[in-house]
Amino acid sequence: MDIHSIRSQFPILDQSVNDHPLVYLDSAATSQKPTSVINTVNQYYQEYNSNVHRGVHTLGTKATDAYEAAREKVRNFIHAKSTQEIIFTRGTTTALNTVAASYGRVNLKAGDEIVISYMEHHSNIIPWQQVAKYTGATLKYIPLTEDGTISLEDVRNTITNQTKIVSLTYISNVLGTINPIKEITKIAHEHGAIMVVDGAQSTPHMKVDVTDLDCDFYAFSGHKMCGPTGMGVLYGKQHLLEQMEPIEFGGEMIDFVNLYDSTWKELPWKFEAGTPIIAGAIGLGAAIDFLETIGLDAIHKHEHELVGYAMEKVSSIEGVTIYGPSAENRAGVLTFNIEGVHPHDVATVLDTEGIAVRAGHHCAQPLMKWLNVSATARASFYLYNTKEDVDRFVEGLVISKEFFHNVF
Incomplete structure (x- = not known):
């Protein structure tokens, strides 16, 4: 990877923030957009x-041709079998809610089980809480090991023949943990359960093959993978999507409407009511082109090197706690706290140095409770980050620590 060439394609990175060159380390929240994506969206408008x-x-x-071409790009990108399995949504949250409402509420009953984990984002917790309340099903959590990973033994001990849905994140947005989704999917299927995967943090950073994973549903967002905001994808196995009823109704998703009843279009359009996110889909197609030109394997390798380098540097700072597994089983996310300093204060000081990180509970309050903290700070890396960015980040942490320890 020619990092400097890649960085030159992201115009937002060529600026100063608070009189310092911008170091953007918040790609887990949203990634920046290359010129090719920006130009593609502008060209559409x-x-x-x-x-x-x-219209004809x-x-x-x-x-229409550009919109449907983007669907084919998505299909190929995640190795789905058919474009009928690719539903365009507003993002991962909408996709997961669609599965919960259209599949979960209809197919579950009292005594059934839904299995998730403590590391889930709120959008993969709350929809299942609501399904459990609506149906009387039981919500169960796979425990985490001490380093914030999931063991297959614990998976086997949690999933039973009463389990109907297992829904897990592929990569934790807090810990960076890469979960063994293929193996967990096999265990779920052995018990007759379907497997739902939150792919928001995995799809931008590593090759994804939903056919090989054999998952039943897979959700992700465009804005975390160099695409526009407000655009996402729900992949579902065709036979399951065909059984499900839409949860939004209106124009374009219908086949025929009479006074008292209506019929739906075939997949994928029966789940895409109203005017779709046309520019978002076309922009997502351009983002896929961009990522495939670089190569997902190269991106994953680059981020793995960065997070390993960052963990080595940060762990040498006394009083800093890093959460999650070792670099070997971690994506490009480094979540931490400085002893005695609130993470929002750390993020504020880093911002004065031109360094953008995330601070808070990261939409993962059950995980914060498991970690026994109220909040953390998080640096997340992507294809446009460099070791120089990491060095600036580490310098900023030292400044933050010294500033608050001197003040208090």
Whole structure:
């Protein structure tokens, strides 16, 4: 990877924040966008802005072709078998809520079990809480090991023949833990359960093959993988999607409407009511082109080197606690606290140095409780970050620690 060439394609990185060159370490929240994606979205609005699947005029046809071409790019990117299995959504949250509402509420009953883990993002907890309340099903949690990983032994001890849904994140947005999804999927299927995967943090950073994983549903967001905000994907096995009813109704998802009843279009359109996120889908297609040009294996290797380098540097600072597993089983996320300093204060000092990190509970309050903290700070790395960024970050941590320890 030619990092300097890659960085030059992200115009937002070429700026100063608080009189310091920007170091952006918050890609787990949202990634920056390359010029190719920005130009593609602008081109749609400037040259062929039109609704899709409706008009027969030239602009409408061009917009429809670009929108559906993006669906094919997504299918190929995650190795789904058919574009009928690719549903465009507003993001991971909408995708997971769709599965919970359309599949979970209909297929579960009292006595059934839903299995998740303590490391889940709120969008993979709350929908299942609601399903459990609605159906009388039981919500169960796979315990975590001391270093914040999931053992297959604990998976086997938690999943039973009463388990109907297992829903787990592929990569933790807090700990960076990479979960053994393929093996967990096999265990779930052995007990007759379906497997739902939150792929928000995995899809931008590593190769994903949903056919090889054999998961039943897989959700991810475009904005974390160099694409536009407000755009996401739900992959589902075709036979399951065909059984499910849509949860939004209106234009474009219908086949025929009469006075008292209606029928739905075939997949994938029956789950895409109303005017879709056209520019977002086309921009996501451009983001996929960009990532595939670089290569997901190269991106994953680069981030692994960065997080290993960062953990080595940060662990040498006295009074800093790093959460999660070793670098060998970790994606490009480093979550930490400085003893005696609130993470929001750490993030504020880092910002004065031009360094952007995340601070808070990261939409993972059950995990914060498991860690016995109220909040943490988090640096997350992506393809455009460098070891120089890490060095600046480490210098900023030293400044933060010295500033607050001198003040208090």
